[in-house]
Amino acid sequence: MTAATHLTSFPSGDGARGKTPWLALADDLVDAAWRHASPARSLLRLPGPVSASGAWSDGLEGYARTFLAAAMRVAGENGDDPRGLLARYADGLRAGTDPDHPERWPRFGERRQAVVEGASIAIGLAETRPWLWDLLDERTQQNTVSWFSDILGMTGFRNNWLWFQNVMEAFLVSVGADDDPNDLARNHELTELLYVGDGWYSDGRGRDGERQNFDWYAGWAWHLYPLLESRIRGRELAQAHRDRLAAFIEQARSLIGSDGSPALIGRSVTYRFATLAPFWAGVLADVSPLRPGETRVLGERMIDGFLRAGALNDDGLLSIGWHGAFPRVRQRYTGAASPYWASKAFVGLLLPADHPEWAATPTLPEAPRQRALAAPGWIVSETPADGIVRVVNHGSDRLGEPRTVAHADDAFYRRIGYSNVTSPQLGADAVADPRESHATLINANDRSAHRDGIQRGALTDRVAVSRSRVHFLDPEALDAQDLTGMALGPILTVASVVNGSAELRLAWWRAAPQASGRAASTIELDADAAWPRDPGPWRVSFGGWPLANPTGVLPGRVANERAISRILPVRGADRLEQIERTGADPFGPVSITPLAVSSAPLPEATLAAALVELTGTPTTRSNDTFAGSAGETPRISVISTGGGVGSGVAAPRVEIRGDVVVVTWADGSVDSVPTDGPVA
Numbered sequence: 001m002t003a004a005t006h007l008t009s010f011p012s013g014d015g016a017r018g019k020t021p022w023l024a025l026a027d028d029l030v031d032a033a034w035r036h037a038s039p040a041r042s043l044l045r046l047p048g049p050v051s052a053s054g055a056w057s058d059g060l061e062g063y064a065r066t067f068l069a070a071a072m073r074v075a076g077e078n079g080d081d082p083r084g085l086l087a088r089y090a091d092g093l094r095a096g097t098d099p100d101h102p103e104r105w106p107r108f109g110e111r112r113q114a115v116v117e118g119a120s121i122a123i124g125l126a127e128t129r130p131w132l133w134d135l136l137d138e139r140t141q142q143n144t145v146s147w148f149s150d151i152l153g154m155t156g157f158r159n160n161w162l163w164f165q166n167v168m169e170a171f172l173v174s175v176g177a178d179d180d181p182n183d184l185a186r187n188h189e190l191t192e193l194l195y196v197g198d199g200w201y202s203d204g205r206g207r208d209g210e211r212q213n214f215d216w217y218a219g220w221a222w223h224l225y226p227l228l229e230s231r232i233r234g235r236e237l238a239q240a241h242r243d244r245l246a247a248f249i250e251q252a253r254s255l256i257g258s259d260g261s262p263a264l265i266g267r268s269v270t271y272r273f274a275t276l277a278p279f280w281a282g283v284l285a286d287v288s289p290l291r292p293g294e295t296r297v298l299g300e301r302m303i304d305g306f307l308r309a310g311a312l313n314d315d316g317l318l319s320i321g322w323h324g325a326f327p328r329v330r331q332r333y334t335g336a337a338s339p340y341w342a343s344k345a346f347v348g349l350l351l352p353a354d355h356p357e358w359a360a361t362p363t364l365p366e367a368p369r370q371r372a373l374a375a376p377g378w379i380v381s382e383t384p385a386d387g388i389v390r391v392v393n394h395g396s397d398r399l400g401e402p403r404t405v406a407h408a409d410d411a412f413y414r415r416i417g418y419s420n421v422t423s424p425q426l427g428a429d430a431v432a433d434p435r436e437s438h439a440t441l442i443n444a445n446d447r448s449a450h451r452d453g454i455q456r457g458a459l460t461d462r463v464a465v466s467r468s469r470v471h472f473l474d475p476e477a478l479d480a481q482d483l484t485g486m487a488l489g490p491i492l493t494v495a496s497v498v499n500g501s502a503e504l505r506l507a508w509w510r511a512a513p514q515a516s517g518r519a520a521s522t523i524e525l526d527a528d529a530a531w532p533r534d535p536g537p538w539r540v541s542f543g544g545w546p547l548a549n550p551t552g553v554l555p556g557r558v559a560n561e562r563a564i565s566r567i568l569p570v571r572g573a574d575r576l577e578q579i580e581r582t583g584a585d586p587f588g589p590v591s592i593t594p595l596a597v598s599s600a601p602l603p604e605a606t607l608a609a610a611l612v613e614l615t616g617t618p619t620t621r622s623n624d625t626f627a628g629s630a631g632e633t634p635r636i637s638v639i640s641t642g643g644g645v646g647s648g649v650a651a652p653r654v655e656i657r658g659d660v661v662v663v664t665w666a667d668g669s670v671d672s673v674p675t676d677g678p679v680a
Contacts, residue, residue: 006032006316010304018358019076019349025303026073026346027083032316033066033340034088040103041088042096046317048336049327053113058335060105063092064117064124065340071124076349079131086132089124093136097143108150113333118148119164119225120343122171126232127350133175145177152180159194159204160217162187163225170232199223199248200375206399206453214376214396215266215412219278220344223248227281228347237285246287249279251373253290254380257420258364259387260301264586265418267398270320270329270339272311273303277344283357284350293360299345318342326586328426368500372461377454379464379498386616388563391418392496392503394466399453406486406531408473409434409450416494416505419614421563422545425591427584432475435579436546436593437612439494439507440470441538441602447472448541449489457493458674465673467493469512472534487534488512490604497663497671502613502649504570504663505542508679510605537601542573542610544595546581548588553578558592564615566648569596572608607656607679613648656680 006028011021036046044062051058070085081087096105106114125133125144133141151168166187169179194201194211201222202211226241237245255263262275279295282288288295309323318339319325351357370381377395382388397414401407408431409415411424417437418424425436433448434440441449449470457465470489490509497504512533544558544567552559556576557566569576573596585591596610650666661673 006312008307010300010307019353022349023073026069028316030066030070030085033062038103040095041092042103042105044337046336048320051335052332053111056106057111057113058337060114060117061335062337064120065337065343067124068120069343069346071127072346072349074131075127086128090132090136093144094140097147115161115164119167122168123228126171126174145175148172160221162190163221167225167229170229174232196375198375199244199251207401210453212396212454213398216275219248219252220274223278224281224344227285242285242287245282245285246289249282250289254371254382255389256298257387257389258384259305260298261305261420263389263391263418263420264322264423265391266412267331269322270334271341272306273345274342276302277347280348291362292356293362296357322586329586370461370498372459374459377456377459381498381500383501388614388616389420390614392416392464392498393418394459394464395454395456397454406473408432414451417545423586425546425581425584427581430581430584432473435541435543435595438543439505440541441489441492441509442541443472443534443538462671463497463673465495467491486531488531489534493676495673497673499665501615502611504609504611504652506607506609506661506673507540508605508607539598540573540602540608542567542596543593544612545614546585546591546593548585548591550592553592556594558594559617562617564617565594566613567594567596568611568651570609570611570651571654572602573598573610575599605679609654611651
């Protein structure tokens with residue numbers, strides 16, 4: 001494959017070709033990466049940014065993650081390897097595990113990130129054993145066992161990393177070496193402690209021990225590796241893992257739109273179609289609750305969407321980004337080769353060519369569905385007609401920062417709304433000023449409040465309530481390590497009442513308890529953390545769904561070619577605004593978020609509300625026009641006070657009855673929202 005001929009689309013929903021396009025894509029992805037192999041073939045140094053672990057580790061990552069795709073491709077074809085992929089990886093293994101070779105791999109004690117990559121190598125070697133490992137010379141096998149054996153007795157794994165250790169120790173046993181029973185017992189205990197229910201694992205614990213770290217790692221790590229470990233050991237997947245995998249698939253299916261696009265939520269989204277991994281795992285383990293062919297069709301649509309959106313650059317490499325290249329989705333551990341964890345999407349190639357999954361052509365569900373996912377604390381609303389899924393978040397925060405360290409909202413976890421057609425805004429200014437898909441307070445300095453840990457309240461298929469102690473940040477003082485750079489605010493309660501594509505978002509605040517024995521003061525230190533209090537007053541701000549590449553803008557309404565985002569003031573928030581950002585959204589260079597904001601301070605225990613809506617763009621769009629800004633900073637403008645915002649769900653009636661807010665919709669449905677005491 002040359003740089004000019006890489007795939008830009010993928011057969012979508014057509015079972016006639018079976019495995020063929022999947023094999024071709026795996027071959028092309030691996031070939032493109034191998035243009036950047038080191039002379040000894042042990043390191044694939046892809047062009048792009050270097051991770052916090054350094055270029056040496058990143059070179060190993062390039063080898064390991066592409067090996068995962070190559071191994072699935074060759075193993076699934078019973079050793080057929082038309083491009084000679086395994087010979088390349090055998091050469092790299094010889095050099096990488098040779099302690100005296102100039103292109104050797106870092107050992108686990110030298111670069112901890114090597115633990116992650118070691119698991120991919122172990123899986124690849126196990127799946128291709130007859131065509132690679134069994135043909136290696138004895139010295140290379142011994143060096144490889146020695147390299148893996150550094151994992152024995154390692155401790156400190158507190159999230160999905162414990163499965164990397166399990167997989168490598170399983171491989172050691174499979175080739176006649178030793179594992180460490182203490183490691184396996186400890187990791188089993190940790191696995192059980194991090195299992196929350198309904199198939200969901202919390203990927204580690206938060207600052208205060210809460211299990212509220214929910215994202216795609218629950219699938220592409222916590223559910224995939226148990227299956228792969230069982231394959232290495234030659235065992236059936238344990239019944240507990242079978243049951244949990246099936247439960248997870250049944251829920252996670254709601255996070256993928258009918259067009260195959262997954263919700264953009266959580267870290268490491270640059271892995272893109274790795275989201276398919278648990279669905280393929282369910283088919284391999286024969287526990288999937290989906291109909292035959294549904295996983296494949298979803299996968300075809302998903303990969304086609306990413307390819308058409310530019311996930312591969314001009315050299316055929318997976319870029320760091322979501323659609324095209326967008327470096328701001330990076331975490332510190334993300335390097336140029338990191339996106340190749342997308343190789344997990346090829347686990348399905350382990351199925352034989354005559355498996356029903358390759359040929360069945362099911363009709364995907366067409367009816368809208370709305371449901372609560374109790375473990376992560378989400379309400380998910382699916383509308384297959386427009387392919388949109390919406391996640392309303394009242395339970396996931398991934399709070400890891402110490403109380404005495406100033407911290408901003410983690411945009412991937414602490415927004416209220418996520419979807420498969422929108423993204424949290426990721427520019428530095430947006431992180432400092434969280435507004436989109438949110439409900440927040442604005443202080444006298446016009447700074448938005450940031451949420452701390454989420455405290456859960458009610459959760460049903462239609463109503464969710466959560467609260468958090470909020471705080472305000474001064475970015476300049478924060479950069480200077482000035483203690484006045486963070487000020488604590490009140491306790492903000494947010495509720496969501498979800499009705500299909502619409503959500504009534506409610507908010508109210510109550511003062512946080514004062515430190516015992518001290519008078520209130522703007523410089524008083526909180527009882528729990530060494531920060532001053534923000535004295536208020538505070539206005540309320542409701543942020544609608546942000547849309548990139550806007551083609552139409554009206555008061556309280558933004559449209560692009562894919563969706564319409566709408567917000568309507570209902571109570572307390574009387575003014576419509578919009579915030580425009582440049583370079584903050586992976587879906588496009590310019591994005592706009594519609595806002596509903598109160599013009600006056602919101603008194604304590606006073607209810608405010610706004611209706612937010614996200615729908616697909618109709619076939620006949622209005623002739624709204626938009627002139628995008630080329631500026632480098634966000635632009636906030638007031639565009640109306642009250643008034644209509646175009647067609648959409650009508651605002652419901654809101655009534656306060658004691659400690660309950662009653663919401664009556666135009667369709668006749670009625671919802672009740674419990675409050676934490678009287679509100680006005």
